[in-house]
Amino acid sequence: MTDHQMQTVVGRLLQAGVLLSAAVVIAGGAWMLASSGSSQPEYKVFRAEPAELRSARKLVAALTHPRPEIVVQFGLILLIATPVARVAFTMVAFAFAGDRMYVAITCIVLVVLAYSLAIPHGG
Amino acid sequence: MERLAFSGVVYGISAVAGFLGALTGLGGGVVVTPVLTVLLGVDLHYAIGATLVSVIATSSGSAAAYVREGYSNIRAGMFLEIATTLGAVAGAHLTTVLPGSVLAVIFGAVLLYSAWHSLRQPKQTIQTGEDPLARRLQLSGSYPGPHGPIAYGVSRVKAGFSLMFGAGLLSGLLGIGSGAMKVIAMDQIMRIPFKVSTTTSNFMIGVTAAASAGVYLSRGYIDPGLAMPVMLGVLSGSMLGARQLMEAKTRVLRLVFGAVVGALAVEMIYSGLSGGIQ
Numbered sequence: 001m002t003d004h005q006m007q008t009v010v011g012r013l014l015q016a017g018v019l020l021s022a023a024v025v026i027a028g029g030a031w032m033l034a035s036s037g038s039s040q041p042e043y044k045v046f047r048a049e050p051a052e053l054r055s056a057r058k059l060v061a062a063l064t065h066p067r068p069e070i071v072v073q074f075g076l077i078l079l080i081a082t083p084v085a086r087v088a089f090t091m092v093a094f095a096f097a098g099d100r101m102y103v104a105i106t107c108i109v110l111v112v113l114a115y116s117l118a119i120p121h122g123g
Numbered sequence: 124m125e126r127l128a129f130s131g132v133v134y135g136i137s138a139v140a141g142f143l144g145a146l147t148g149l150g151g152g153v154v155v156t157p158v159l160t161v162l163l164g165v166d167l168h169y170a171i172g173a174t175l176v177s178v179i180a181t182s183s184g185s186a187a188a189y190v191r192e193g194y195s196n197i198r199a200g201m202f203l204e205i206a207t208t209l210g211a212v213a214g215a216h217l218t219t220v221l222p223g224s225v226l227a228v229i230f231g232a233v234l235l236y237s238a239w240h241s242l243r244q245p246k247q248t249i250q251t252g253e254d255p256l257a258r259r260l261q262l263s264g265s266y267p268g269p270h271g272p273i274a275y276g277v278s279r280v281k282a283g284f285s286l287m288f289g290a291g292l293l294s295g296l297l298g299i300g301s302g303a304m305k306v307i308a309m310d311q312i313m314r315i316p317f318k319v320s321t322t323t324s325n326f327m328i329g330v331t332a333a334a335s336a337g338v339y340l341s342r343g344y345i346d347p348g349l350a351m352p353v354m355l356g357v358l359s360g361s362m363l364g365a366r367q368l369m370e371a372k373t374r375v376l377r378l379v380f381g382a383v384v385g386a387l388a389v390e391m392i393y394s395g396l397s398g399g400i401q
Contacts, residue, residue: 008290012327014183022180022358028132029351037127043286046166048343071371076176076354078379080336082183083329090201098248101260105202109330112208116215 006093010086017082021075028071035068055120084113124373130352133159141181144357147238147380148321150300150328151357152178156230157387160400162346165349168222168401171298171349172344175332177357179301182329184358185365195322196264197314199277203287204327207305210291214340217296225387227395234388237303238381247254256280266319284315295335298344301327353356 053073054056062070091106124132124262136158137151144151152174159170179318253276254264260280264271286308296300302324339345394400 007193007195007197009196011360018180018184022355025351025354028347029355032351033127033130035233037130038125038344039125040124041129043163043169043349045166046168049346050343053347053367054343056205057236061317069347070301072351072381073345075386076345076347076350077340079179079183079354080333083179083333084125087201087204087330090197102198102201105205109201109204109208112205112212113334115214116334117340118337119341121216121338121341 005091009093010089013089014082014086019077021079021082024075024078025026025072028068028075029072032068032072056117080117084110084117087113126348130348131319133163133349134352136357137353138360138363139360141177141357141360143197143268143329143360143376143380144366145181145185145361145385147377148302149380149384150178150302151181151361153234153299154236154384154387155353155357157391159349159353160227160270161387161390161394167347168218168344168355169344171218172339172346173298173350174357175212175298175336177331178241178294178298179329179336179353181356181361181390182332182356184362185325187395188342192322194266194312194319195326196262196315196319197326198260199262199264199309199313200323200326202260202262203284203305203308204330206284206287207327207331210288210293211295211334212338214295214297214343215335217292218339218344219342220264221296223401224278224395224398226297227294227400228330230393231395233299233301233326233389233394234391235295238384238388240307254278254280258363258398266316274314274331274364275319276314278314279312283308286312291334294328294331295338298335298339300332300401302328307318313400317324334349357388 052062056077059077063074087106087109091103094102094106100105137155140154156170156174159165160167242376257263257277257280262277263275265274290301290308293304305324305327306320309315309323310317316401
């Protein structure tokens, strides 16, 4: 696979990820506005989100009993996962091309992303 | 304000910001945070959380269009992402330590700088020699020109890498893409052609933002009710803006948008200093 072919696949992958997550966010958002459109949102003072909205694992578990904010947050998690999938795909492509140095470089980026996304950071 | 009206207002503001951000190349996210905090009184942490998510959407959403043109340098992007992701994680952790007033002042200063930067005309210089480190990392590339591919070399890799750490730090600290600083690192420092720098930067923004998003999510900065209209607004506005890009008279737009961003920057700094944002 040439670099340009690889980038074309990567570009499509990113676009698909964004469209999928936007669809989920729109569905959850419509549900949110239909069920609590007349409530008063409060964003003036910062109170951290509840635990199930703060971790991808708890959020996916909460999907068995979905609520509007769970669905929207799930769409946002899909969106955050899109560039991560891009990095993972690029690593596989470099591995197929036998480019060990770039497999290592891509792997470092993945480790940093995993540190941020897979480990709880308090709060 | 009721949620329905609030969501509508936030969606509208975000769509306009996304549209103008795509036309001027400044990015829409950078304007949303000051509008949310200064005009709507939203807490800075919620604002940067929602904006960061929209930054991932615009970066990833436009990638396919840029890829078709064959300009971006995937190796340089991936190598420099080591610096931007590390910087982003550090920056995201710093948001939990620094008071909101300090963040607001830094945000204002970055806004002022990017408004000024967007008004400058890029000058193209093609570099053919290269740094030994760039050769080891196979960073040189070529891009499609009017008479076939134009080859370019890459210089000052270490300096560019360091500046990329700074770009990542600001991205994580303020929930922005920091595209301007990424372009400066590639175009001014590493001598990568401007067009290649901007498209590669666009690619890198999503990965950089994902690196701070994990920290933001677990600190509870990402609120679905606020992030929903911001993300959908910025995304639809920027998709529309990218389509208009060819015909628009960007010079006038840049001036107008630059002035708006400059005014928001001053307001943001004032709010930080006067205690309006804490």
